[in-house]
Amino acid sequence: MKKSFWKFIGWQPGRPAWGAAAVAGLGCALPLLLGLFSGHPGFLWATVGAFQAAKANPLHRLGMLRMLLLIGLGAGSAGLGFWSATHPLVSLGLFAFYGLLLAWLQRYGSEAGKLGIGLAICLCLGQxxxxxxxxxxxxxxxxxxxxxxxxxxxxxxxLRGIHGLRMWPYMPRLFSMLKVLRRRARRTPIRQWRLHALTYMLAAATSGLIVTMANLPRGYWLTLAVFTTLQLDLQRSLVRAVQAGVGIFCAAAVLIYMGHSLADPPMMVMIMLPLVMLSRAFQSNHYGLFVLQTTLSFVLLAETLAQDWELPQLRLINAAIGVGVALSATLLMVALRRLVARIALRRSRRPAETDQDSNDSIKP
Known part of the structure; x- marks a missing residue:
């Protein structure tokens, strides 16, 4: 039986969330227009904060709580990333911590992982x-x-008032939420998760250190390429790792070419606002595609008011280095896992050989 196109690519759009899309469009439009007319770079951060908050659906039961959580943690992550940009050791430790945090949140399901990738993106943009x-x-x-x-x-x-909903809904029991999260975390073997977390820590720390030591402008093209490539659960297949890296690099090249061709902030604002609304209306439920969709939206918002599009090769080089770092960390962890498996296999063969030799010696 043939699968549909959406099932083939793994996209689960569901019903369009036009209310949340309108909130996202209006929320990003005001700071973008103010930044366009005033030229002040601070409105970029207001736009990023607006889009970060708009990822939560306000009509859901916990939508408002999730929105405030995204705002507070995202603001702290952006400020920490900007502060660490001049301290190599701080940047190394901070990116390693966020890599570990993202891997830890992924154990508790896709929704917790979506929270983690949003915080990692804010950290990368800040740096x-x-x-x-x-x-x-x-x-x-x-x-x-x-x-x-x-x-x-x-x-x-x-929007909640228009729909006649409570401004602040009843909260669920904390212990019930913890039981559900613990049950979800037990599905992933702890040994597999440790290698997964080690890959994230190594790749994230390396990317943050490279951006700080080399003082790379627009360094989020490098760090975001690392986090986006590592999202697709590449531990089991080197072919999938290479395919994901090539796909991320091609997507970055297309975005850079489009930005270099336009190089006009008013035109980019006019194009970006409908894209933000469509992206929010058809937000994917699939975790890997959600990461790609969200990362591209954040990058486009960060580059909308850019004035240095005459240097597209700098962004392309950063993206290529990021993909290379992610693939190198993945290959290293795959080699380490195979080495550990071989050592365990040799240890399991030695007792069997010893028992067989002892049985042979007992026979008359």
Whole structure:
């Protein structure tokens, strides 16, 4: 029986969320237009904060709580990333911690993993935007991020009021949520998860250190390529790892070519706002495709008001280095796992050979 096209590519769009799409469009439109007319780089962070908050559906039961959680943690991640851009050791440890955090959250299901990748993206954008313009205050960046998210929260409260819903719904029991998360975490073998987490930590720490040591402008093209490539669960297949790396690099090349061809902030704003609404309306439920969709949207928002599109090769080189780092970490972990499996196999053969020799010696 032939599968449908959506099942073949793994996309599960469900019903379009036009209400959430309208909130996302209006929430990103105001800071983008203010940044376009004023030229102040701070409105970029308000736009990123607005899109980060708009990922939660305000009509769901826990939508408002999730929205506030995304705003607070995202603002802290963006500020930490911007602050660590001048400290190599801090950047190394911070990216390793976020890699471990992302791997830990993935144990508890796709929704927790979506929270983790959103925080990792905010960290990458904060580090990569350092040195662009004269706006160099991490506290102000976190505050503007939170303001953009609170603007979307206000729109979300209005949407709930239009639908006649409670402004703040009843909360579920905390112990019930913990039981569900613990049950979900037990499905993943702990040994497999440790290798998975080690891969994330190694690749993320290496990418953060490279951006800081080399002082790469627009370094989020490198770090986001690492996190996006590692999302597709590549531990079992080297072929899939190479395919994912090539796919990420090609997607980055297409985006860079489009931005270099337009190189006009007003035109990019006009194109970006409908794309944000469509992306939010048809948000994928599949985890890997959600990561690709969200990462592309964040990158486009960060590059909408850019004035340095005359240097597209810099962004392309950063993306290529990021894919190379992710593939190298994956290959290293695959080789390590095979080595551990061989050692375990040799140890299991030795007792069997010893028992067989002892049985042979007992026979008359």
């Amino acid at each position: 990569g935007q350092y040195g662009i313009g004269d706006f160099n205050n991490p506290q102000a960046i976190a505050a503007l991020f939170a303001l953009g998210g609170l603007w979307v929260t206000l729109l979300a409260f209005g």
